[in-house]
Amino acid sequence: MKTIRTIGVLTSGGDAPGMNACIRAITRSAVYNGWKVYGILRGYEGLINDEFVELTTEKVSGTIQKGGTILKTARSKAFMTEEGRAKAYENIVSHGIDALLVIGGNGSLSGAQAFAREYDIPIVGLPGTIDNDLYGTDLTIGYDTALNTIVECVDKIRDTASSHDRIFFVEVMGRDAGFLAQNSAIAAGAEAAIIPEDQTDVDQLAQFISRGVRKSKNSSIVIVSESKSEGHGGAMYYAERVRNEYPEYDVRVTILGHLQRGGTPTASDRILASRMGYASIEALQEGQRNIMIGIQNDEIVYVPISKAIKKDKPIDKELINVLSVLSI
Ligand code: F6P
Numbered sequence: 001m002k003t004i005r006t007i008g009v010l011t012s013g014g015d016a017p018g019m020n021a022c023i024r025a026i027t028r029s030a031v032y033n034g035w036k037v038y039g040i041l042r043g044y045e046g047l048i049n050d051e052f053v054e055l056t057t058e059k060v061s062g063t064i065q066k067g068g069t070i071l072k073t074a075r076s077k078a079f080m081t082e083e084g085r086a087k088a089y090e091n092i093v094s095h096g097i098d099a100l101l102v103i104g105g106n107g108s109l110s111g112a113q114a115f116a117r118e119y120d121i122p123i124v125g126l127p128g129t130i131d132n133d134l135y136g137t138d139l140t141i142g143y144d145t146a147l148n149t150i151v152e153c154v155d156k157i158r159d160t161a162s163s164h165d166r167i168f169f170v171e172v173m174g175r176d177a178g179f180l181a182q183n184s185a186i187a188a189g190a191e192a193a194i195i196p197e198d199q200t201d202v203d204q205l206a207q208f209i210s211r212g213v214r215k216s217k218n219s220s221i222v223i224v225s226e227s228k229s230e231g232h233g234g235a236m237y238y239a240e241r242v243r244n245e246y247p248e249y250d251v252r253v254t255i256l257g258h259l260q261r262g263g264t265p266t267a268s269d270r271i272l273a274s275r276m277g278y279a280s281i282e283a284l285q286e287g288q289r290n291i292m293i294g295i296q297n298d299e300i301v302y303v304p305i306s307k308a309i310k311k312d313k314p315i316d317k318e319l320i321n322v323l324s325v326l327s328i
Helices: 019-032 044-049 082-094 106-118 143-164 179-188 204-210 234-245 267-285 317-326
Strands: 006-011 036-040 052-055 099-104 123-127 167-172 192-194 220-225 251-255 291-296 299-304
Touching: 006 019, 006 044, 019 036, 019 099, 019 267, 044 082, 082 106, 099 106, 106 123, 123 267, 143 167, 143 179, 143 220, 143 251, 143 267, 167 179, 167 234, 179 192, 179 220, 179 317, 192 204, 192 317, 204 234, 220 234, 234 251, 267 291, 267 299
Parallel strands: 006 036, 006 099, 099 123, 123 291, 167 220, 167 251, 192 220
Antiparallel strands: 036 052, 291 299
16 A cells, blocks of 8 residues: 555535535645645646645635635546546646545546546545435535525525415426435425426326315425426426416426525534545545545445445435425
8 A cells, every 4th residue: 555645635516515624624634644735726627737736724724614615626528538537647646646535526426436447546535516416425515505505595485485375486406316405395394396306107296286285375385406308397397387287376486506506614514524524534544545435324434436426325205205294
């Protein structure tokens, strides 16, 4: 096992609140061990284009409370190519980097997996995404903050929905995963959630209408996960269907979009990011490689990156029952 003296850290994919707390924890834990830390700008793009900055304990001061990522981020097309990854490895070698830490979501860790297969560089992934869709970890960095932001917005939308007796379809992020939609619906007291994991043959909209929501309530809020296919799913699609199929209802749409991704991280996200950042350095000291740091039942765990990115993190079906019973 090669002794680690220098590490590189990057953030990749969609930014998530708590990424800075994680960069800070990685930097300080590494410096504590006497290691040198390079921050790589713009994710894999910076790795390819040689955009490296040295991180010190002072450089990460005053960042724990900041949203976004001080290292900037990108979704790199170049890193998906063999030539791109070859260039990235050249820069790793020329800076004497002994291990790479990647903070990001599914796409970013899939990139890490491809890189680790081709080159001899230990990689530790840290789950940074508001979607909470990485397998093997109960929580991802940024999810709690985004969830709280959504709930705050829906509370405001509720005022208008009930004042005007309207149905609101509120679209939230998470193309492949309904964690944000399902849990924000429960937390905001919404009447229904339409999520990708519940795509059975049952028409979720018809189900919602047939439950006779308007019998007991004059207004409703339905939280809808954004759609990955154009023309089907998403808040616009369901609102349009209600207008056509149930014209007696007064319908509005709110797409929360990127306001869900920004903002000051919650205390929970800061603590999670700090624990995970610290754990990533411990993992490297133990000789771990090609794993993602996860948290299960409040304990830090190591998950092989190959498993974490399989896109099969199940949503607890009980949450669906909780919402449908509590929204009567
Ligand atoms: O993966 C995080 C995420 O916010 C998803 O929920 C969303 O579908 C996507 O990123 C949006 O990406 P972009 O900011 O590149 O439009």
